Amino acid sequence: MDRETPADGDFGVLLHGLRHSAGLTQEELAQTAGISVRALSYMERGRSRGPQRRTVSALATALRLSPQDTRELERLASLGRPRRASATRALPPAAVPDTAASAGVPDLLPRAPRGFHGRAAELAAVSRAAEGETPLCLVVGPAGVGKTALVLHWAHQSRAAFPDGLLYADLRGFGDQGEPALVEVLREFLLALGVPHDRIPESVNGAAALFRSLAADRRLLVVLDNTRDSEQARPLLPGGRRCVTVVTSRHRLAGLIVTDTARPVAVDVLGPTDATMLLAGVLGSERVDAEPEAARRLAELCGGLPLALRVAAARLAQQPGWSLEAMAAELSDETRRLSLLDVEDTGVRAALRVTLQQLPGHVSRLFAQLGCHPGTHVDRYAAAALADTAPAAAESCLERLAVAHLLTETSPGRWTMHDLVRLYARSLDGGPDALKRVLDHYIATGISAVAAAEPGNEECFPLPKDFLSPAAVREFSDRSAAVAWYAAERDDLILAAAAAHAAALHERTWRIALTLWPLIVWRVRDGWSPLLETALEAARADTDQHGESRVLNVLGWILIEEGRVPEALTHLRAACALASRAGDAVAEANALIVVAMAQAALGSLDEAAHGCERALELARRAGDRTIEKLALQHLARHRADAGDWRQALDTATQALALHQPGTTDIPRTLLLMVKGEALLGLGNQTEGLRQLDLAAREAESSGYDDGAVRALAALLRVSADAELQARYDAALARLSTRT
Template sequence: MLLLRPNSAVNVGQLIDALWEEEPPTHAKTVLQGHVSRLRALLAEHGAEAYGVELATQGSAYVLRMPESLVDAHRFEELVGLAGVQRRPADAVRMLREALSYWQGPALTGTVHSRPLEAAAGGLEEMRLASVEALAEAYGQLGEHGRAAAVLRTEAVAHPLRESLAAALMLALARSGRQSDAIDWYHRTRRLLAEELGVDPGETLSEAYATLLRSTAPVPTPRPAADVKAPAPEGLPRAPRGFTGRGAELAALDRAVRAGDGPVCLVTGPAGVGKTAFAVHWAYERRGDFPDGRLFADLRGFSDTAEPETAAVLREFLLALGVLPQRIPETVDARGALFRSLTAGRRLLVVLDNARSSEQVRPLLPGGDHCATLVTSRDRLGGLIASDAARPVPLGHLQPAASAALLTSVLGAERVAAEPAAATRLARLCDGLPLALRVTAARLAERPQWTLDAMVGELADEQGRLALLDVEDRGVSAALRLTVQQLPESAARLFRAVGLHTGSDLDRFAAGALAGTTPGQASADLDRLAAAHLLTEAVPGRWTPHDLVRLYARHLAPQADPEGLPRLLDHYLYTGLAADAAAEPGSQPCYSLPADARRPAATREFEDRTAALDWYAAERTALEGAVAAAAALGMHDRAWRLALVQWPLMLMRIGDGWTPILEAGLASAEAIGDLDAQSRTCALLGWILHEEGRDAEALVHLEKAPGLAARAGDPISEAIAYVNFAAVLDATGEHERAGLLMLHAVDLADRTGHPSTQVLTLQHLAGHCLKAEEYEAALAHTLRAGELVAPDAVVIRASLQITLGEALAGIGRLEEAADQLERAIVAADAAGFSEGSARAAARLQRLSADR
């Protein structure tokens, strides 16, 4: 503060304001006096008096007396002032360079962030930037436009919103022969102004841009507006660097452009997939096809800032086509008419980037049959397809080879070739998304000591992956955020709710449960999310987000309705019961609903067993996740039920790794002390473990199950537990005990009068009798079970037919046995019961050999 005002008194109040950013301490003056004392001691220690420097007290103020030439800021200002009055540009360059040499970083670095100091630093910085612009101007007067551009570029990068810097840089670039870079800098600055400040370019920047465009061709002699002949403008931003792949899509775009007159081509795809780079790359590749010029407009349809007004875009186009500012009409309709008139009969390319809607695009379409319009959007823009015959060119995620090529373009072939497996894994973790791949490559480029495999390790952590794929305000999260911002509220609500989902894909019923809407509304919202490329309808009726989109949805999940996940769990409970009833008609429900279960708006209906099993298979991952989520929420009464709900599929695919989910269900049943739940889970888990060949573990659970069911007072569960226990004992050699327990199970089942349980116990008892070669008894038990089985229980009926065939064969009734086994094969195949079909075929083959 004293050096900013050498030889001037600075009062104590001013010093206190500068020293403390917040409220000063109670004894601020005492602290200040201590600082002054230490400063005087420091000056004395280094012999400051010999240089004429003295820190003196002047009333209630302090003054630093010294020759002003010792202050670098003073010398800087003096040289800048002298440079301003020089007539020779070379002298101005010399003085300005000397002035700028006094700067070794931002002014007042290391001081506190108080308003007086920041204001002073800001004033000095403003003077420095003005001197940089003056130096560039002097270089320009000497004809050294390349040096002028080099000086300006450094500062324009550091101060991207300073329009005077950008304008000067654009003109210097153009004068040094870099017209394309100059135009690219204009578009970059315009986008930043819109995104950061929400404003359009000011007069200085706009005039510089108009100068650039006019320099590409002579400005025509003014004529009546309808007769104005347009020059050939070059409005494209700089061609993308490191563009790779997309051969098939580029060819598709070529075909779309050649397919008709005045084509409108629509490049669509998810955020970060590289639509703009693709469109601009194609436009540069096909420049020869459009000799009358190329126009470009960023419509900011998915941006933090407002979209440009149609009138402003048309004005920019008309200026680029050589229309003088004073001849541009006032109204949008008139500007549009003039634009179409100027473009009629010409071969012109118009690139409309980042469009939000069809309505935004239509007024900007050129006239005539020889112009082509290339539109990019994150939305499908079906309205533009319907009204203007737009030809869609969808852009998907990159294939592994193209992803590796993109990494190579940034990191170099040697580094990628050294770790090909890691490069492939990186591409997969980046979901084949060019934006994510470029961010990853940039991070690796900044860290040459990192291996690709080390980055794989970092990205493998889902919790931190999105953060690693963001750089400053750009990256995957930022791109997806802008997409979600443009959604209707109901679709945005559903997208946030998708982050709560426990699986990889979902149907409209699960979506409705998550969002608290009807399946019909959920279906409409899912279609909207698919149109915005946030979800993909991978198979009819099921929607899937890509991995990075799923991670972003999870990031938004805390903003979703907290009741969404409990609603989803109850949806699965209700739907699971409906699926069980269709898959195993007449069987005992594997659970009763909790008292507080909320009925969903609609429950899916299943036409037959196949439909139910298909649902189980499709929802398997989601149901496993639901068990874990319910347990994490402390909703153990839901968790154990959801663990059991897939039992028909478990028995159909017995060796498919069901143990973990059943163990989780048992843990939840034990956590709430539910004896019936423990019994049911132990009985099923024991059977699965037995089928996996883990009999010792199986018997531990199976032995407990009957007692738990008895204590719970559920004779049906007790009968099922006993028969499962007995079946495994039988398989492990304890035949006598097994037979006694099976008879007890049949007795229990008969007492319940529950047909499906009676059938189950009789079926196992018949199997036991077959092993003991008691064929007459096996036949009797099987026939009795056949009288009780439900007509639509196709798998059980097929199993009984196999047992019946085996029993008949055992007592010598071979023709009847063969007939039953042939029927069993047909029935099992129809039910998708491949294990039963194979068993019947094998028994039939042995029977034929015996005959």
């Protein structure tokens, strides 16, 4: 057969397919092109060339084809009038489906995965998506989580639902081998559907249009595996609503959701039970059942990631004499874990490396810098500090990493990493100053939080000499915003102090710890002594007497609350001495107040009151209203504990007068308690109960659970009210849960 026959057939097939994909009827295209419907029908059947140039121009305009695709149409249209071909060599396009049927049902699926376990919810979600009006399912998740295994398992289980065939293509969007040309993928699909090789258009648009046309009335399953982005998938989507397409990707592919109404199915790591079952599937149930605790530990160390679990199981399978416990012990070493989870060219590190290679350079650099972050969560400000950039630019990178499933957004504006992903990030070079920058971000933000949470207090400390100022520091509108930040960042602040200490950045260690003091006040029984002992060691290594005195003061107070009063007194007297030698009247007054707390705890109330009076004198001499209020507050407390109700009431009233009207904070709450108790002691029960109730309500509204418990307990001593009891029980439950 000569060159003209398949060329004319190509044009007819292409014309029919593109018209169908554009949603144009023959009448609509014929009217646009200014030809008869019969002439257009003949052209689509390959029986007549007709006025093809005018038809090409109309089609290009209707479809908004690119110049390249328009030229392809013109090339096929210009190859000349065909000679009649034999029936065996020139099959009309309309007969192509019959050819496919005679060739058998196409099946390009790889074999079903072995040892597949669990995923009932995800399998059900894929099935629901397959039954929808627009049956396009998007299965997304991080590298190694088992997306392909899930989809292939579902596909093999669902064979009966697709009598016209099962098509599969690995688009290699996240591999080292390079992506296949889309026209070659379409060629493989069309060949599987029975289209002769010489009838397949050479352009992507032409081949895609023919594929959509042939798939329009079939019940096909199309699996597009390892898809890089929406653009890569779109030309491969079949036409018609009877076809089901399942796309897998490490990226979210939001474009397919927007333009093609794809229904996403997220695949996460396995839970402990399914992870253990996966190990048993590779190693055998007997071996896993013999060491159930070690099996669960292995699953935990692999983070429930199927790829990591399979690599660990493969290593154990090669060593029948190894115990699961021995393997778990090796994986416990974070410095070796990733290397132990690699086998040849397969493993967690290889999968993550390929994922990272797909990202722009500035995004992958931030990922490496995130490895220098000492905590488990990051926000736009911390990321900006790590990258030495603006928060908006950092947030854009964080979102790209989340789209690639290298980060997970756990709450609005807060991201975290899977443990193995974090280990991989920490194995990369984040730059020499990344840790310093993020530590200084925490110092700067902590100072801002203290200013909002405890307005009027002096700054905790001067900044380090080599402080790296962040491009932007979070601002807090009020006390509640600062409290929310402390609550969210508490664990990461503690980890930041530990990382600074490990890196011998002593000047930063004790400063980060001191920025937590408002939270320490609110959560006094939350086990702060290890952090403060580390801070004390760092302040001494930094030879900063101001910092040492402040840390000793806070540590002494915490030790009093923990019942370690003699130890507390040792630290507090050292704090007083340091402050006195430095001529720091404010620090000395602060230390004297906490010394008085220790003395009161030992029963020396008169001595405690005397210490507070000395602190009050120093504060007034220094003109520090904050310490003056604090000294009055503690003096009132000691006088109330001694039963000196009149002096306690006068002192509390004097201290409350120093508070700005409308403010609510812990010192005010404590003073209201003293005032209420003093009024009760003086016989004024109505006003005493009112003051205690006010103290309790302010404590409850501000989240000061310890204060709420104290105020409500004082109320219950004189009133057996059911509502009070319920409030007390609730506050105590919150306090117990937290501690």
